[in-house]
C-alpha cells in the first residue's frame with residue numbers, strides 16, 4: 456500500500472527518475488577541456504596520464520617566468536602532432552598547480568595540435584610536501600575544496616579555463632595528516648563538481664587508505680583514479696581497489712617497462728576487471744631549468760610496443776578499445792558541463 460501510493464504521486468516518480476539518472480553512466484555527457492566542454496563521444500583515443508611541462512623547483516619558487524612558452528611550444532608541438540598521427544585525440548595533462556600547470560600554454564598547444572587537452576585542479580602532497588603551497592598547511596579541507604571548486608566554476612587564475620579533473624598526490628601509506636586533508640578536499644570538490652579524482656599514490660596501502668577517506672566523505676571508488684598503480688606489485692591489492700570501484704592507472708609505459716605493464720593488464724583481464732583499467736606513459740616532461748627542457752619522452756610506446764605485446768599476450772581488439780577509448784571516456788566524462 457505504502458509502495459503503491461509512492462508511485463502514484465508525481466513527486467515520488469520524479470524522485471525515482473532523478474535517483475536513476477544520477478547513477479547512470481549515460482548521464483555523463485561531456486569532458487571539460489582547456490578549450491571548453493566537448494561531447495564525451497568526441498574524446499576518442501585518449502592518453503590519460505601525460506605531462507607537457509614540469510618544474511621541480513618547489514611550491515615557494517614556482518613561477519611562469521622560469522621558462523619561455525614559445526620555446527616550450529617549439530619542443531612539445533612535434534610530439535603532439537606525432538601522437539595525433541598515431542590516432543590520439545585527447546591528452547590528459549596531469550601536471551598539478553605549483554609543479555608547472557599552465558592552462559594558457561595547454562590551450563595554445565591544443566589549438567595548434569588539434570588535440571583535446573584536459574588540465575586539473577588540486578594540490579600534490581607527494582614528494583614530502585615540497586609542492587604544497589603554504590596556505591594549504593593552515594587551511595581546512597573545506598577551504599581547499601572551496602578554492603578548487605572555484606577553479607571549476609570560474610576558471611583557473613582568471614584564464615576562464617576550467618579543470619577537467621582533480622589531481623592530488625600522496626606519499627606511501629599510512630597517510631599523513633596533510634595527505635588525508637588533501638584527499639578529503641578532493642572528495643568535497645568531487646561532490647560539488649562531479650570531476651574525477653586522479654591521485655598520484657605512493658603504494659597500495661595509500662590507495663586503499665584514500666578509498667576509505669572517500670567513503671567517509673560519501674564518495675564511491677568510481678570517482679577515484681589510482682595513479683601509478685603499477686608501483687604496487689600485488690594483483691590482489693589491485694583487485695581490492697577495483698572491487699571498490701576505483702580506476703587502476705597503469706601509466707608508466709616506457710620501452711623498459713612494456714612487459715611489466717602488459718603483465719599487470721593481462722592479470723586484470725584474467726580477474727575480470729579490465730573495465731577498471733587505464734593505461735598511459737606518464738611521458739613528455741619539458742623540464743624547466745634544463746636546456747630546451749632536457750630529454751622529452753615521446754607519447755608513442757603504447758602504440759608501437761604495448762599494444763602489439765598485449766595482443767600477443769591475449770588481449771583482443773575489443774579489450775584494446777576498452778583501454779584506450781571506453782574506459783577513459785567513462786572515467787573523465789562529467790554529468791554536467793556548464794557552471795551551476
Ligand SMILES: [Zn+2]
Pocket residue numbers: 504505506549737
Ligand atoms: Zn605523472
